[in-house]
Amino acid sequence: xxxxxxVRRNWLVHWRSRRSSLLLSVLTPVMFLSAMGLxxxxxxxxxxxxxxxxxxxxxxxGILAASxxxxxxxxxxxxxxxxxxxxxxxxxxxxxxxxxxxIFLGELSWMGIVLAQLAxxxxxxxxxxxxxxxxxxxLAIPVVILLGxxxxxxxxxFTATLQTDEPFTWMFRFIVTPLFxxxxxxxxxxxxxxWAQVLAHxxxxxxGVELVRMLTLYDLEVTALxxxxxxxxxxxxxxxxxxxxxxxxxxx
Amino acid sequence: xxIEAAHASPPPSLHRAVKLVQRNILAYKHYWIALVSGFFxxxxxxxxxxxxxxxxxESVPYAGTTLDYASFLAPGMLxxxxxxxAIFDGFxxxxxxxxxxxxxxGIVTTPMSIPDIALGEVLWALIRGTIYGTGFLIxxxxxxxxxxxxxxxxxxxxxxxxxxxxxxxxxLTGVTKEIASLEKVMTLVVFPLFxxxxxxxxxxxxxxxxRPVVQATPLYHSASLLRALTTGEVxxxxxxHVVYLVAMLVIASIVATRLIRRRLIS
Amino acid sequence: MTPSASSGSDALxxxxxxxxxxxxxxxxxxxxxxxxxxxxxxxxxxxxxxxTSTMRMIxxxxxxxxxxxxxxxxxxxxxxxxxKARLGVVPQADNLDIELTVRxxxxxxxxxxxxxxxxxxERIDELIDFVQLRxxxxxxxxxxxxxxxxxxxxxxxxxxxxxxxxxxEPTTGLDPQARHLVWERLYRLKQSGxxxxxxxxxxxxxxxxxxxxxxxxxxxxxxEGSPRxxxxxxxxxxxxxxxxxxxxxxxxxxxxxGLAERAEWLxxxxxxxxxSGDTALASIHERGIETDSALVRRATLEDVFLTIxxxxxxx
Numbered sequence: 001x002x003x004x005x006x007v008r009r010n011w012l013v014h015w016r017s018r019r020s021s022l023l024l025s026v027l028t029p030v031m032f033l034s035a036m037g038l039x040x041x042x043x044x045x046x047x048x049x050x051x052x053x054x055x056x057x058x059x060x061x062g063i064l065a066a067s068x069x070x071x072x073x074x075x076x077x078x079x080x081x082x083x084x085x086x087x088x089x090x091x092x093x094x095x096x097x098x099x100x101x102x103i104f105l106g107e108l109s110w111m112g113i114v115l116a117q118l119a120x121x122x123x124x125x126x127x128x129x130x131x132x133x134x135x136x137x138x139l140a141i142p143v144v145i146l147l148g149x150x151x152x153x154x155x156x157x158f159t160a161t162l163q164t165d166e167p168f169t170w171m172f173r174f175i176v177t178p179l180f181x182x183x184x185x186x187x188x189x190x191x192x193x194x195w196a197q198v199l200a201h202x203x204x205x206x207x208g209v210e211l212v213r214m215l216t217l218y219d220l221e222v223t224a225l226x227x228x229x230x231x232x233x234x235x236x237x238x239x240x241x242x243x244x245x246x247x248x249x250x251x252x
Numbered sequence: 253x254x255i256e257a258a259h260a261s262p263p264p265s266l267h268r269a270v271k272l273v274q275r276n277i278l279a280y281k282h283y284w285i286a287l288v289s290g291f292f293x294x295x296x297x298x299x300x301x302x303x304x305x306x307x308x309x310e311s312v313p314y315a316g317t318t319l320d321y322a323s324f325l326a327p328g329m330l331x332x333x334x335x336x337x338a339i340f341d342g343f344x345x346x347x348x349x350x351x352x353x354x355x356x357x358g359i360v361t362t363p364m365s366i367p368d369i370a371l372g373e374v375l376w377a378l379i380r381g382t383i384y385g386t387g388f389l390i391x392x393x394x395x396x397x398x399x400x401x402x403x404x405x406x407x408x409x410x411x412x413x414x415x416x417x418x419x420x421x422x423x424l425t426g427v428t429k430e431i432a433s434l435e436k437v438m439t440l441v442v443f444p445l446f447x448x449x450x451x452x453x454x455x456x457x458x459x460x461x462x463r464p465v466v467q468a469t470p471l472y473h474s475a476s477l478l479r480a481l482t483t484g485e486v487x488x489x490x491x492x493h494v495v496y497l498v499a500m501l502v503i504a505s506i507v508a509t510r511l512i513r514r515r516l517i518s
Numbered sequence: 519m520t521p522s523a524s525s526g527s528d529a530l531x532x533x534x535x536x537x538x539x540x541x542x543x544x545x546x547x548x549x550x551x552x553x554x555x556x557x558x559x560x561x562x563x564x565x566x567x568x569x570t571s572t573m574r575m576i577x578x579x580x581x582x583x584x585x586x587x588x589x590x591x592x593x594x595x596x597x598x599x600x601x602k603a604r605l606g607v608v609p610q611a612d613n614l615d616i617e618l619t620v621r622x623x624x625x626x627x628x629x630x631x632x633x634x635x636x637x638x639x640e641r642i643d644e645l646i647d648f649v650q651l652r653x654x655x656x657x658x659x660x661x662x663x664x665x666x667x668x669x670x671x672x673x674x675x676x677x678x679x680x681x682x683x684x685x686x687e688p689t690t691g692l693d694p695q696a697r698h699l700v701w702e703r704l705y706r707l708k709q710s711g712x713x714x715x716x717x718x719x720x721x722x723x724x725x726x727x728x729x730x731x732x733x734x735x736x737x738x739x740x741x742e743g744s745p746r747x748x749x750x751x752x753x754x755x756x757x758x759x760x761x762x763x764x765x766x767x768x769x770x771x772x773x774x775x776g777l778a779e780r781a782e783w784l785x786x787x788x789x790x791x792x793x794s795g796d797t798a799l800a801s802i803h804e805r806g807i808e809t810d811s812a813l814v815r816r817a818t819l820e821d822v823f824l825t826i827x828x829x830x831x832x833x
Contacts, residue, residue: 278626
């Protein structure tokens with residue numbers, strides 16, 4: 001029973017973070033894209049700033065990546081915390097022939113599935129709205145899953161060291177939400193002051209957003225390799241650190 | 253049957269309802285971070301959308317003239333911040349107290365009645381909505397987004413909006429039992445309200461046949477009222493928004509009390 | 519404010535023909551009982567017998583469907599707040615306020631009951647000591663053990679100095695040690711003259727605590743009296759509990775005559791009701807029936823329930 005209340009409360013606030021049914025997972029992008037894309041977008045005449053595409057398409061790609069990032073972050077916070085501390089599922093699993101590595105990778109795979117359930121309908125809706133300009137867009141799906149998993153693995157590594165869930169509230173409010181809003185999701189980062197642009201380049205969301213846009217709206221450039229490398233390195237580091245931290249936690 | 257009908261409890265007592273507010277203040281000493289952080293979301297949207305995207309918006313048609321986008325969006329986000337407070341404290345809070353923590357089951361064994369509890373929760377949600385709204389109003393003023401002395405009336409308007417939306421949120425509490433339905437309510441009620449109530453873009457952009465639908469929603473009235481006050485475009489139509497919100501406050505409070513009673517007294 | 523009850527001024531609760539119906543289910547069916555000032559009154563019965571529904575009607579959180587009910591001379595249908603002001607309630611499932619600390623829980627309830635602040639502070643100190651939670655006073659409720667939560671709930675029920683305390687299954691789910699601690703606290707309350715109404719499906723709890731009790735089964739009261747009286751009325755003084763192999767069981771069944779007043783054939787045991795268990799056991803052995811184990815004990819309320827309903831309390 002314990003802190004689950006706060007858990008639930010928090011995850012509900014982050015409406016983007018979980019969708020149980022297909023209907024809901026289709027409705028959310030439909031609503032978001034109609035309001036921000038078509039509604040707000042109709043007020044925006046500018047195209048150059050968005051690489052020559054209409055604002056709605058620019059926004060749609062950004063929000064697809066941002067939603068996956070947020071889901072990645074979220075799925076490695078309260079749900080993992082709950083299995084470590086409150087419900088002690090992992091403790092039971094360690095007693096079985098499974099290794100900590102298995103548990104970690106198993107959890108991460110599950111998160112990948114959740115991310116796919118989010119990304120595929122989202123991209124389908126974008127296509128229906130006419131926001132997809134290239135067949136390469138199909139590759140955006142593995143890219144946003146990679147983005148989500150990289151965030152999830154890093155967060156998992158952090159969660160494994162925590163005793164209470166308090167830092168999560170902070171993390172969502174002061175790290176995830178600002179990332180969401182300032183990594184080129186809503187507007188090009190060229191608009192930001194130069195120090196903030198440097199900061200944006202360090203965030204996984206920026207790299208994810210750039211990749212998705214190249215695949216769906218623009219032409220692929222060599223820089224795509226750099227964005228991809230960033231995400232892969234983050235994922236690898238997250239996995240290594242995550243397994244290590246979880247081992248320390250479960251096998252003292 | 254006659255006996256059950258006789259159980260209809262007397263109207264709420266303010267004296268007792270305030271005790272529930274005290275209880276919530278006491279509880280929030282432990283969760284103050286949640287209280288503070290609820291204020292930030294609308295501010296982020298104002299920054300990212302109002303200013304970030306807003307610089308690409310020439311102007312927004314409004315009340316026969318035009319507005320810059322940030323000035324248009326800010327009162328919308330102000331209304332959204334009262335919605336945030338209402339959902340947090342009129343819906344999530346009571347939902348968990350009713351279904352998970354069984355807090356109310358304990359409280360109804362004391363002289364506190366269900367109308368007392370419902371009034372207390374609405375009062376508390378109103379207080380929090382007011383705190384959020386006031387904070388946001390200060391930010392707006394600092395950014396020069398309040399264009400008229402009418403803006404001073406935004407504060408009571410925030411309270412009215414907070415109260416009406418909280419009472420509406422309490423109805424949601426009365427009809428939801430499972431965690432899964434919370435998510436549905438968020439996706440099917442709260443999120444569309446947030447996006448489509450004339451908050452991000454004017455109702456005039458909707459096709460003719462959709463406008464009455466938007467104009468029936470509470471957040472539309474809340475956003476329109478606040479926008480009229482912060483821009484100074486006040487007219488008779490503004491009064492209609494006030495009437496709508498007052499009526500909602502009263503009717504929703506009564507309905508919510510009935511629904512919650514059904515859950516606690518069986 | 520306090521119209522005198524029809525059956526004497528020392529009756530705190532009077533119920534007659536009291537019924538509760540939920541759509542198709544009859545939870546309580548025309549029960550009649552009276553609880554007197556200063557006594558510990560029990561509702562004994564298995565889960566689903568209607569005990570909790572009865573308690574909730576007394577506690578004004580469930581309107582009755584028909585019949586009469588007076589609590590401290592008042593009708594719960596019209597005087598809920600006045601009645602609740604003088605009640606203490608310990609519900610079946612803890613509903614402590616988990617967002618507050620131990621002390622804050624008591625402080626808030628003191629406020630709900632309009633206890634003046636100074637009085638409340640003093641009383642809360644006493645209560646925290648009474649339920650032995652002094653070193654947990656500033657802890658949140660969540661990490662407390664089941665027994666501690668129960669004790670805190672009991673303290674909460676005392677914060678308004680109630681005339682009447684309702685305890686619904688006060689020790690269900692507690693380990694034996696925690697149960698004994700709760701019983702001991704309840705016994706102290708009883709000695710101080712508070713009226714307690716308890717529901718339980720534990721016969722030992724009923725025997726330890728209750729002056730008088732009613733046995734409930736399938737929404738009805740099936741017996742009433744003190745534990746002693748009920749045992750005398752519905753059981754023999756002693757019970758011989760036998761564990762037997764299947765052949766021995768058959769043999770016993772065939773030659774039961776004159777061994778006992780009554781026999782209960784449970785899946786794992788046979789209970790023989792007899793004034794003297796030792797005598798009965800001797801004659802069983804005389805008849806050449808071998809027993810795996812044999813135990814002579816005094817009759818309990820469990821036996822009373824078994825006799826009346828043919829079923830055991832905990833199934």
